[in-house]
Amino acid sequence: MSVVGARLTSAPVPGEPGPGKQEGAPRDSHACTIQARPHGQNVAVRRATPYDAIAELYDPWSVSVTEDVGFYLEEARRAGGPVVELGVGTGRIAVPIAADGIRVIGIDSSRGMLEVCARRATLAGVELDLRLGDLLAPAVEERVPLVICPFRSYLHLHTSAERARALTAAHALLTRGGRLAFDVFAPALDDVEETHDRWLEREPGIWERAIWDTRARTLTLTVRGETGEATMALAWIEPDEWRALLEGAGFEVEACYGWFDRSPYAGGEDTVWIARRAR
Secondary structure (H helix, E strand, O other): OOOOOOOOEOOOOOOOOOOOOOOOOOOOOOOOOEEEOOEOOEOOOOOOOHHHHOHHHHHHHOOOEOOOHHHHHHHHHHHOOOEEEEOOOOOOOHHHHHHOOOOEEEEEOOHHHHHHHHHHHHHHOOOOEEEEOOOOOOOOOOOEEEEEEOOOHHHHOOOHHHHHHHHHHHHHHEEEEEEEEEEEEOOOHHHHHHHEOOEEEEEOOEEEEEEEEOOOOEEEEEEEEOOEEEEEEEEOOOHHHHHHHHHHOOEEEEEEEOOOOOOEOOOOOEEEEEEEEOO
């Protein structure tokens, strides 16, 4: 998803094809299959999502976003795996974790994104367990020591009831003492004013427009490029609301950082959470 107003960096990503890594040439013939498993209310046949329309555009759109990869890789190493990634997308986080020898179960509601993810994993010579599912009903029967939900994916939830249900679903995937790691944001007023209803070129040839509603706390984001266009609706809440929801879902908050360098949260747009299953 988008990182409107976020700090961006550009750096090599472990496990990714690139200079000196035989770009475009798979090291092995690993196969990534995309499964559609019923699980609770989850169903195998799903409607198209906005991300299907920009699946091929997503990687060039988010190419500059690397600052969170090391953080989630460290958490995966700490847990030891397997790891469930909710909103796996095209594998921006999952592939580096799998390249480190840790099993990843990747969940996404967009088949188009999962297909791109499978190709990316093959290029990197790693295997991923990819499944159609969503934040409210992940297609996972296993219990794992770590669930991650990177790149602000929980902003796709619009109500407190949906957020509580999603956090409860993540809680159910964890072993006792297991952890949930995710990041979200609440925009600063200056960011809203600078970007509202303006077409901005995020990457060469890729444009985005943000329509902010600060009263409703929603963002309608349109992304446009040569290979596709999509509009998605996002919603934010404040950090104290996230903390209350986590505690209500049976989590104990271990850390709330202000950025992926693990600096303590001291106000600002971004929050990075680590919460432990307490019961």
